Amino acid sequence: MSAELDVAARVVELIRELAGREAEAEVVVRNEAEALTRFANSAIHQNVADVTTGVRLRLHTGGRTAGGSTTVTGPDGLRALVERTLAAARVSPPDASWAGLTRPAALHVSAGHPGSGEHSGLSFGFDEATAHADPADRAARVRDFVDAAGGLETAGYCRTVAVAAAFANTAGQAVEGRTVEAAMDGIARSGSASAGFADGVARLAASRLSGIDGAVLGARAAAKARAAGQPAELPPGSYEVVLEPDAVKDLLENLATFGFNGKAWVQRQSFAEPGRAQFDPAVTIVDEPLGSRAEPAPGLPFDDEGTPRRSLVLVRDGVTRAVTHDRTSAAEAGAESTGHASPYSRSWGPQATHLRLEASDTAVSTADGPAAIAASARPLVARVARGLLITDFWYTRVLDPKSLVVTGLTRNGVWLIENGEIVSAVGNVRFTQSYPQALGPGRVHGIGGESVLLPESWGRARYAAPALHLAGWNVTGNASG
Known part of the structure; x- marks a missing residue:
């Protein structure tokens, strides 16, 4: 038994002691170690590391629900957590949406890992070297990034994150797991204050730090920055586009947050209509929290309600197949949880955090090119x-959740294509576009042959995205209007 599962079990015992056998409760214990190396002006300026163990409790008694949390894991801290959560539950309003607890169930193992089947222990695919990487390991990647930029000003970060977590509830479910991630995100800048600056970006996430090559990323960012100089102005209109993986990641993130969200679907605020061909036949989107042979980057094998996670096909060959559920949205929909509960899912809805847009079976181009x-x-x-x-999107905001119309800006490189050739850089533009419509039937002209695993900027989501060739994208102005 891990230390995290031991803490969870102790909280369950306290609940039975203080709240009685009729109380229902679930406990999540999460130990997270994040280490970050930041660089700016082509030099490392910050190394930080933080290790935190947090305990979250959700308690349902007498038809009322309350939650609490603590980082004090000693006997007194855990007892205080249970006491104050129980007191809060007794004065909370009745909770008619309580969906009960996850029953005991074994965890699943991805087909991408040894021992395919079911288990109740730690996740496969956990890289110890990444979990224990030191500042010198990350600094080596930063040095390679800076050197490969060939004198351009650079900035960014290299990070490693290791998580050990456990779940237990009063219904007898008790599971544990571990996950680890490495990521690098950097820019290179060319130009000057008088002539104008041009930025290029390169990002990558991986299940091990050894999968991050700073030299490759630095060279890519620098090449983009140099090619983005002297941009031309572009008039508004609908343009055929090739979106690189960084831009496609934004599509996947918004589809997960607003489109495939089970709470939004139950409330009729989602475009999703399972069983309908809402996307081009080339589009298949899968949530793979346990990783796969194609993208071996497993997350935790259970969600925050203890439901075992497994692969979920959201779109297959253009047909919407499913939405994501926690126990609350599943009960409202007359369905089963898909293992997408989070600390925020009852408020914001359950969201997929390991989306993969399947690449085409076309081999990645090895021909010379820019x-x-x-x-x-x-x-x-x-x-x-x-x-x-288009390299990248940023500052994207949803104008209409139902149709998922999004407005935002391009960033880090836009170029005009004529007759299959890059002819000039283009200044950043503003767009207003329905994401499902852009991926609709007949709108996807091509999908790249390689998915790139990319980190989410503010959380622990990972998106595997190929490049996309789309029939149209609505440019509504330049970056200033």
Whole structure:
């Protein structure tokens, strides 16, 4: 038994002692160790590391529910957590939406890992070297990034995160797991204050730090920055586009948050209509929290309600197949939880955090081409009569959750394509676009042959995205309007 599972079991014992056998409760214990190396002006300026063990309790008694948390894991701290959560529950309003507890069930193992089947222990695919990486390990990648940028100003970070977690409830479910991630995100900048700056970006997430090559990322960011100089102004209109994986990640993130969200679906605030061909037949989207042979980056094998996680097909060959549920949204929908509970899912809805848009079976291009273009995007660019190559989106905001109309800006490189060739850099533009419509039937002209695993900026989500060739994208102005 891990230390985290021992703490969870002690909280369950305290609940039975203080709240009685009729109380229902679930406990999540999470130990998270994050280490971050930041660099700016082409030099490391910060190394930080933080290790925290947190305990979250949700307690249901007398038809009322309350939650509490603590980072004090000694006997007195755990007792105080149970006492104050019980007191809060007794004065809370009745909770008619309480869906009960997860019953005891074994965890699943991804087909991408040894021992495929079921288990009740720690996750496979946990890299000890990454979990115990030191500042020198991350600094080596930063040095390679800076050197590969060839004198351009650089900035960014390299991080490692290791999580050990456990869950226990009063119904007898008790599970534990571990996960680890490495990520690097950096920019290179060319130009000057008088002539204007141009930025290029390179990002990557991996299940081990050894999978991060700072030199490759630095060279890619620098090539983009150099190619983005002297941008031309572009008039508004609908443009054929090739979106590189960084931009596609934004599509996946918003689809997960607003489209495939089970609470939004129950409340009729989602575009999703399971059983309908809402996407182009080339589109298949899968949530793979346990990783896969194609993307071996497993997360925790259970959610915050103790439900075992497994692969979930959301879209197959253009047909919407499912939405994500926690126990609350599943009860409202007359369905079963898909293992997507989080600390926020009762409020914000259950969201997929390991989405993968399946790449095509076309081999990644090895032909020479502009280094500023991602390898999997090069064959797609060659098919464009006139359109845009877009590296990245930022500051995206949802205007209409139901149709998932999003407005935002491009960033870190946009280029005009004519007759399959890059002809000039383009200034950043504002767009307003329905994401499902952009991926609709007949709108996807091509998908890259390689998915790139990318980190989410503010959380622990991971998105595996290929490049996309889309029939149209609505440019509504330049970056200032």
